[in-house]
Amino acid sequence: MMQTTREKILDAVFKLVYINGYNGTSMAMILKECGIPKGSLYHYFKSKKEMVLTVVKERINPRMNEFYQLDVEEGVEGIDTIISTLYKVSKKELLVSNGCPLNRLNQEMSPVDADFEEEINLVYDSLRNKILLLLNNSSLVEGIDAESLSEFIIATVWGSISLSPKQSSQKRYLSTIKHLINYLKSLKV
Amino acid sequence: MMQTTREKILDAVFKLVYINGYNGTSMAMILKECGIPKGSLYHYFKSKKEMVLTVVKERINPRMNEFYQLDVEEGVEGIDTIISTLYKVSKKELLVSNGCPLNRLNQEMSPVDADFEEEINLVYDSLRNKILLLLNNSSLVEGIDAESLSEFIIATVWGSISLSPKQSSQKRYLSTIKHLINYLKSLKV
């Protein structure tokens, strides 16, 4: 199936912003990457900002949901779904190469632009809520607050991915995740 | 004591880059912030890049060491020093407001510039090595690898700080750190 102009643009923007960040990516770079003239691009998006926000919605958000498959399964303890997802994710190389695209943009844009903050938090919240749902569907040892635990899980995964983005080896990342899994297992009743 | 021109520049750069990132901070902004004319500034630093790298060395690095006081204490289990430092750090508000300045710059610049990557990794490594030293000075339950545990600690703390930098409340951050402390305590023999 042939890719539409709009899709070509979004793919190029995702790729370049993932590597160079928002301010590090110029319109000229984007135009060159997707080989589409300026007039066409501005036909689809009214500004650079709107374009990148669209990438968050239509590229990064689905990607996050694809990576972190965290839906409630019949007859499976929620926390076991989380653990097995963590295992699976730790095997996927591409995620680690430049850190988490959402987190990267979050660091750069959220402190400086409320629209980005809002859009990025939507993705983050949906992820956290899925984890929360799974945790509430589990029997945990007493005194464990599911909400703060869901934050902890996300914080640790994101922290692992974002540590020294360029050279962080798969192995290093994996051994970090093992500690998280280790901790989660200790919370099962 | 009076502040030198060079110090004024570094302070302004630290502040602005912390908020806006590297590419989001222009020379014009820096000049305005510190009220120093261009010619003077370029007398001290030959380029924007050199200037920001100097900020990493002379502002961010000492700041990290000041925040994370992780030196070996006589007669104290290393892991207890880590735990009490985590407690202390979680009470310091300023760190959380815009995330960790080192991590922020890391996310933006490391994938794109080898000099930044190197300089930032120096700070990160010194922190990790301190933690490693403390862990090696502790009795941990069997099967725990101190090296990967030190990575895990940093990943979790950085992840906690960087999650939704703007609005992440102190409370939320604190409850995340509690899980880390909880885990660390479970590893004491």
Next chain:
DNA sequence: TGTAAACTAGACCATTCAGTCTGTTTTAAG
């Protein structure tokens, strides 16, 4: 006090930036 070096000062420069403008071509509907 003479003088070289350190520092201050800001006008100026080429380049790049995001975004606009004015057309041309293609598509789809009647």
Next chain:
DNA sequence: CTTAAAACAGACTGAATGGTCTAGTTTACA
């Protein structure tokens, strides 16, 4: 076939970018 809208195309614009240049001023020391 006609026609209006959607899409393509790229030259052009004003503002902002990092950095240079040529001065003037202060400092430190001989």
